Amino acid sequence: MTTETTDTAVEAPLFGPESEFSALFDDPRWALAMIRATVLEAAHPKIGAALVDNSTFVAHPWRRLRNTFLSMRRMFGTDVAEREREAARLNRLHARMSGSDSRGRAYDAMDRATRAWVVATLFESAVTMCRLSGQPLDQDTMERMYAEYRTFLAALDGDAAELPEDLNDFWRYFDRVVENELENTEAARVILYRLFDHLPAPALLAGAPTLWAAGRAVAGPLLGAITVASLPEPYRRRAGLPEMPGAQTLMQGAYLTAGLARFLPDGWISAESIIEVLSLSPGSDDPRARTVTALRARMKRASALIRLLTPLGGDAGPGPAPSAGTGEGRRSAGEFFRQVLDQTGDGYLDWPDLAAMARELSTRLDLDEPEETRLYDAFAAWWRELQAALDTDGDGRVSADEYAAAIPSLAGPALIRVAEVLFDVTDKDGSGSIDADEHRTLFRTAFHRDLNPTDGAYGRSTFVGDFLSFMSGRRTSTPYDPLLADA
Numbered sequence: 001m002t003t004e005t006t007d008t009a010v011e012a013p014l015f016g017p018e019s020e021f022s023a024l025f026d027d028p029r030w031a032l033a034m035i036r037a038t039v040l041e042a043a044h045p046k047i048g049a050a051l052v053d054n055s056t057f058v059a060h061p062w063r064r065l066r067n068t069f070l071s072m073r074r075m076f077g078t079d080v081a082e083r084e085r086e087a088a089r090l091n092r093l094h095a096r097m098s099g100s101d102s103r104g105r106a107y108d109a110m111d112r113a114t115r116a117w118v119v120a121t122l123f124e125s126a127v128t129m130c131r132l133s134g135q136p137l138d139q140d141t142m143e144r145m146y147a148e149y150r151t152f153l154a155a156l157d158g159d160a161a162e163l164p165e166d167l168n169d170f171w172r173y174f175d176r177v178v179e180n181e182l183e184n185t186e187a188a189r190v191i192l193y194r195l196f197d198h199l200p201a202p203a204l205l206a207g208a209p210t211l212w213a214a215g216r217a218v219a220g221p222l223l224g225a226i227t228v229a230s231l232p233e234p235y236r237r238r239a240g241l242p243e244m245p246g247a248q249t250l251m252q253g254a255y256l257t258a259g260l261a262r263f264l265p266d267g268w269i270s271a272e273s274i275i276e277v278l279s280l281s282p283g284s285d286d287p288r289a290r291t292v293t294a295l296r297a298r299m300k301r302a303s304a305l306i307r308l309l310t311p312l313g314g315d316a317g318p319g320p321a322p323s324a325g326t327g328e329g330r331r332s333a334g335e336f337f338r339q340v341l342d343q344t345g346d347g348y349l350d351w352p353d354l355a356a357m358a359r360e361l362s363t364r365l366d367l368d369e370p371e372e373t374r375l376y377d378a379f380a381a382w383w384r385e386l387q388a389a390l391d392t393d394g395d396g397r398v399s400a401d402e403y404a405a406a407i408p409s410l411a412g413p414a415l416i417r418v419a420e421v422l423f424d425v426t427d428k429d430g431s432g433s434i435d436a437d438e439h440r441t442l443f444r445t446a447f448h449r450d451l452n453p454t455d456g457a458y459g460r461s462t463f464v465g466d467f468l469s470f471m472s473g474r475r476t477s478t479p480y481d482p483l484l485a486d487a
Contacts (some may be wrong), residue, residue: 009242012235020145023124025073026269028258028414033129035223036230039191040182046114048185049101054352055187058195059345062202066275073272074259077151087155092369093102093359096376099335102186116153116162117177123149124174132230132252133259136428143167150264176281178232184239192241197221333404340471341403342441349398354379361422371425378421382414419467423460434458 016022024030042048047089051057057064074086097109107114123146130137146167150160153387164170197220201212228236229251236243253360261269341349343356358379362372390398426434435458 015076015151019076019148020141021076021148022127025069027269028269029129029133029255030126030263030271032226032230032255032258033125035191037225038124039188039231040121040125040178040235041183042117042187043182043239044114044117044177045101045105045181045185046107046111047104047118048183048353049107050097050109051187052101052185052190053099054097054355055105056345056356057345058190061195061199062275065359067360069271069275072394073153088111088364088369090156092372096237096355103481104156108281112157112162116160119149119153120163120170120174120177123170123485126228129255132413134256134257135262146170156424157384175232175234179234182238184241188239192224193475196224201295207212222250222254225252228450230255232295244446251444264445275455334400337400337403342400348401349403350396351383354383354386360392365425367425371421374421375418377424378452382412382418386413413470415468416459416464418471419464422467423463428464434461434463 026031042051055064071086071090073084077083091110094109094115098107101104109115127137127142150163150165152161152162164173197216199216199220201209201235204214220375224245228241228243229247231241233430235241336347341353343353344350358372358376361367362375365377386398387396389412392402392406393399423434429435
């Protein structure tokens with residue numbers, strides 16, 4: 001960390017509830033600003049290429065939102081040890097992401113300049129959202145907030161040298177990148193035009209596809225228009241982004257309306273609670289699940305009414321009904337490929353899809369570096385096994401047709417190894433079986449479920465069998481679906 005950043009941190013707390021950044025978490029305007037910042041990130045060719053190749057934001061946007069929110073909470077919290085642990089986890093995650101874009105240009109998620117741009121977009125979008133909502137920040141507040149974001153970058157990179165120390169220099173840096181480096185990348189187009197139009201329902205609304213489709217048909221284009229109108233004019237012009245008539249007025253109105261939330265009593269809006277409720281699925285044991293279940297029943301009735309009154313289509317209905325008393329039902333090969341295997345949503349099974357599974361498990365279980373590496377290595381071995389068995393045309397990936405035509409049993413030795421690694425990281429005392437507390441901790445932490453073994457212990461073979469049944473048997477699974485199949 002640079003001397004300048006460290007000295008600032010001594011003068012005032014740059015993390016925790018008294019920081020400028022913490023006030024943004026429960027601010028409705030922050031949702032609009034985050035979308036804007038994400039587009040500016042994706043417009044950077046190196047970041048855009050990394051997102052297209054590795055990110056799950058298309059297939060699992062709600063899961064990605066939840067993970068990003070929790071990560072930011074840890075990074076801007078007061079617990080120094082937790083911040084350092086999260087920074088180390090993020091650095092390990094980014095160190096595994098490198099490659100080249102469609103034009104052969106190399107990217108590396110650990111590149112310091114591109115990581116600085118991510119932080120820059122967050123800060124600039126926060127300042128812009130305040131300006132657009134009629135509440136511009138004064139100079140002192142901007143200076144303090146900028147110091148917080150530089151300290152955040154320093155926590156990741158060891159220093160904040162890639163961002164200018166002086167705020168005035170920052171604005172020149174930002175304008176230079178916007179005008180000279182940003183492009184109309186595939187990732188930016190996906191966010192603006194595909195993600196909003198095809199956004200999958202969160203778990204809360206998964207049982208009401210018609211209702212969700214109706215709301216999305218209205219909200220999707222509006223969010224896209226608002227976001228485009230809020231982007232820097234030089235980028236809009238250079239990227240050739242069309243701006244619908246009245247978009248500027250719509251954008252100003254959206255930010256002004258969201259800004260009215262400042263008049264609500266403290267605690268009325270909690271981003272964490274909203275994200276958690278949206279993530280709840282029918283089988284959850286969360287105390288809020290009963291309320292969610294009642295809401296889902298009403299939404300289904302509203303969805304049925306909308307289906308009668310409108311010709312909306314294009315959305316598949318809910319999946320097969322669970323088998324009575326088991327919480328499980330059959331899932332077709334196509335559904336399994338789309339919902340579980342194709343984590344990045346590009347229509348193919350490739351290493352980034354399995355890496356995303358390993359990343360999600362490592363994150364939920366909060367694994368240390370040695371355990372995380374073992375899990376990634378196990379998934380890498382599974383990918384090599386799948387590639388050898390299913391990649392019939394030799395293009396280095398597995399298509400949905402190749403998968404469906406082979407009708408394979410995926411429970412080979414490598415997948416068994418994945419299950420065994422998961423068992424080992426859960427068996428904290430090394431007893432060779434998972435006791436009731438360890439079992440409860442696994443599913444409470446990773447899968448948000450309380451599932452207790454009937455005999456008080458969970459042996460290795462039973463654990464491995466259950467995991468293989470989910471990953472190769474194409475059965476819906478009460479414990480595992482929320483982790484790898486839910487959007």
